Amino acid sequence: MYRVTRLDIEDARILIAGAAEKAREIGVPMCIAITDESGQLIAFERMDGGKVTSTTIAIDKAFTAAGAKRATHDYGAVSQPGKPAYGINSAIGGRLMVVGGGLPVIVDGEVVGGIGISSGTPDQDQACAQAGIDAFLSAQ
Amino acid sequence: MYRVTRLDIEDARILIAGAAEKAREIGVPMCIAITDESGQLIAFERMDGGKVTSTTIAIDKAFTAAGAKRATHDYGAVSQPGKPAYGINSAIGGRLMVVGGGLPVIVDGEVVGGIGISSGTPDQDQACAQAGIDAFLSAQ
Amino acid sequence: MYRVTRLDIEDARILIAGAAEKAREIGVPMCIAITDESGQLIAFERMDGGKVTSTTIAIDKAFTAAGAKRATHDYGAVSQPGKPAYGINSAIGGRLMVVGGGLPVIVDGEVVGGIGISSGTPDQDQACAQAGIDAFLSAQ
Amino acid sequence: MYRVTRLDIEDARILIAGAAEKAREIGVPMCIAITDESGQLIAFERMDGGKVTSTTIAIDKAFTAAGAKRATHDYGAVSQPGKPAYGINSAIGGRLMVVGGGLPVIVDGEVVGGIGISSGTPDQDQACAQAGIDAFLSAQ
Numbered sequence: 072m073y074r075v076t077r078l079d080i081e082d083a084r085i086l087i088a089g090a091a092e093k094a095r096e097i098g099v100p101m102c103i104a105i106t107d108e109s110g111q112l113i114a115f116e117r118m119d120g121g122k123v124t125s126t127t128i129a130i131d132k133a134f135t136a137a138g139a140k141r142a143t144h145d146y147g148a149v150s151q152p153g154k155p156a157y158g159i160n161s162a163i164g165g166r167l168m169v170v171g172g173g174l175p176v177i178v179d180g181e182v183v184g185g186i187g188i189s190s191g192t193p194d195q196d197q198a199c200a201q202a203g204i205d206a207f208l209s210a211q
Numbered sequence: 212m213y214r215v216t217r218l219d220i221e222d223a224r225i226l227i228a229g230a231a232e233k234a235r236e237i238g239v240p241m242c243i244a245i246t247d248e249s250g251q252l253i254a255f256e257r258m259d260g261g262k263v264t265s266t267t268i269a270i271d272k273a274f275t276a277a278g279a280k281r282a283t284h285d286y287g288a289v290s291q292p293g294k295p296a297y298g299i300n301s302a303i304g305g306r307l308m309v310v311g312g313g314l315p316v317i318v319d320g321e322v323v324g325g326i327g328i329s330s331g332t333p334d335q336d337q338a339c340a341q342a343g344i345d346a347f348l349s350a351q
Numbered sequence: 352m353y354r355v356t357r358l359d360i361e362d363a364r365i366l367i368a369g370a371a372e373k374a375r376e377i378g379v380p381m382c383i384a385i386t387d388e389s390g391q392l393i394a395f396e397r398m399d400g401g402k403v404t405s406t407t408i409a410i411d412k413a414f415t416a417a418g419a420k421r422a423t424h425d426y427g428a429v430s431q432p433g434k435p436a437y438g439i440n441s442a443i444g445g446r447l448m449v450v451g452g453g454l455p456v457i458v459d460g461e462v463v464g465g466i467g468i469s470s471g472t473p474d475q476d477q478a479c480a481q482a483g484i485d486a487f488l489s490a491q
Numbered sequence: 492m493y494r495v496t497r498l499d500i501e502d503a504r505i506l507i508a509g510a511a512e513k514a515r516e517i518g519v520p521m522c523i524a525i526t527d528e529s530g531q532l533i534a535f536e537r538m539d540g541g542k543v544t545s546t547t548i549a550i551d552k553a554f555t556a557a558g559a560k561r562a563t564h565d566y567g568a569v570s571q572p573g574k575p576a577y578g579i580n581s582a583i584g585g586r587l588m589v590v591g592g593g594l595p596v597i598v599d600g601e602v603v604g605g606i607g608i609s610s611g612t613p614d615q616d617q618a619c620a621q622a623g624i625d626a627f628l629s630a631q
Binding site: 073109110134135138139140152153155156157158159160161162163164165166167 | 259262263264265267268271286287290291292300301304305308309310311332333334
Binding site: 403 | 493529530554555558559560572573575576577578579580581582583584585586587
């Protein structure tokens with residue numbers, strides 16, 4: 072048997088709150104998704120004004136970051152033309168996100184979930200994802 | 212009528228065992244998929260710690276390699292921007308994999324199945340796929 | 352944080368072996384799928400002669416049983432015309448299986464995974480799924 | 492290794508010709524699909540006036556009949572409300588067809604492919620599928 076530690080719903084709320092605070096600070100209403108370590112959705116919030124196209128994108132960024140145990144922007148780097156993972160962006164029916172804004176949530180070296188943000192630029196999305204993680208780790 | 216030779220379930224287990232041994236050697240837990248020559252799944256294993264996003268990717272690499280009778284990294288080369296197969300990665304609902312790690316299994320010049328590996332770098336995935344094939348061919 | 356216990360790859364092999372033994376006993380080659388408690392595939396085998404249409408069905412039965420924490424035949428009962436869950440069979444892109452042959456794997460009252468079988472009648476499929484679970488529980 | 496006999500393209504043409512002759516006889520232009528024993532498409536013809544919605548339906552009937560090794564109308568019988576396979580019609584993304592008109596092609600007791608017909612009533616579709624098989628078996 073295999074033992075796994077993952078985010079619970081309270082953790083997910085803290086991650087969302089941290090990301091939303093950063094989103095308000097930079098003035099970009101965001102879609103914010105939190106998954107468990109298996110990539111399954113735990114919580115989602117679309118801030119008033121968040122893009123409806125970003126709902127799926129945020130969920131898939133969190134799914135990718137948790138499931139693949141790496142930041143989506145890292146996939147962006149290795150999937151550029153000529154790079155080894157070129158073309159990976161259309162895998163899993165297009166769910167494999169290579170655009171920044173998805174980060175694994177890591178505790179004691181283990182991936183316990185993922186956060187995915189969408190509606191801003193990839194840099195803005197990633198900054199909000201990091202803010203969510205910072206808030207979560209501070210609360211531990 | 213058309214006569215076809217394909218992998219059976221015992222062959223599939225040998226391929227998986229060979230790939231898994233290499234995966235343990237390099238320290239990367241892998242998702243390993245074996246298809247018959249029609250691209251239909253015969254067997255699959257996700258080693259403890261293998262990425263959940265890699266389940267579909269491994270299956271689709273094996274599907275692509277068997278069905279298209281070529282290594283997925285060969286598709287990577289010809290699907291770069293400006294190359295003839297540019298954009299092929301999103302074909303078949305994204306199942307056409309152009310990232311390394313999928314190899315056709317060939318016996319007596321005939322494709323009899325496919326092996327697809329995912330969770331490491333494409334080079335690591337491909338090395339494990341080759342190790343599976345080597346184990347299978349040694350057992351013939 | 353949330354702590355979860357799930358099947359590992361060794362457990363999955365025991366479940367498959369137990370189901371396959373029963374399948375040979377009744378003379379029906381089966382597709383056998385094992386998922387973790389999140390419904391993510393751990394292992395799959397299509398016995399020689401198993402139906403290719405049953406690959407996805409077996410995987411989705413295991414997904415449904417683990418994810419919904421109930422046997423797929425229980426969904427069959429409550430999704431009949433006029434019953435409360437009527438129409439649920441086409442949910443999740445058709446992945447929600449209401450045909451017998453999918454069972455949750457339960458240890459100490461907790462769902463730790465799912466087993467899904469397909470290629471025979473639903474009763475045969477279910478008997479093989481139960482045989483897999485019996486083999487697994489005996490080995491604990 | 493596993494040895495399989497399947498329809499070739501000449502066989503597929505004979506099956507289509509036999510089905511189309513029956514379709515002309517009853518005055519219903521049909522979509523006619525032939526798959527190999529793995530459910531993969533070998534040939535397809537939409538007679539002038541055949542329904543475009545029937546393209547996918549014919550292909551999926553042939554896929555189901557070959558892959559599951561049984562007539563689609565048999566699935567219709569066992570998937571009625573209250574029957575064991577109720578709800579199976581939405582499996583495999585809806586590709587599992589339970590409407591008559593799909594028949595496995597059997598030679599020497601082995602399924603070597605499938606034929607699927609759509610555009611008429613299920614009875615008409617099935618009659619044309621049978622006519623295709625009769626033409627094929629007569630030509631052996």
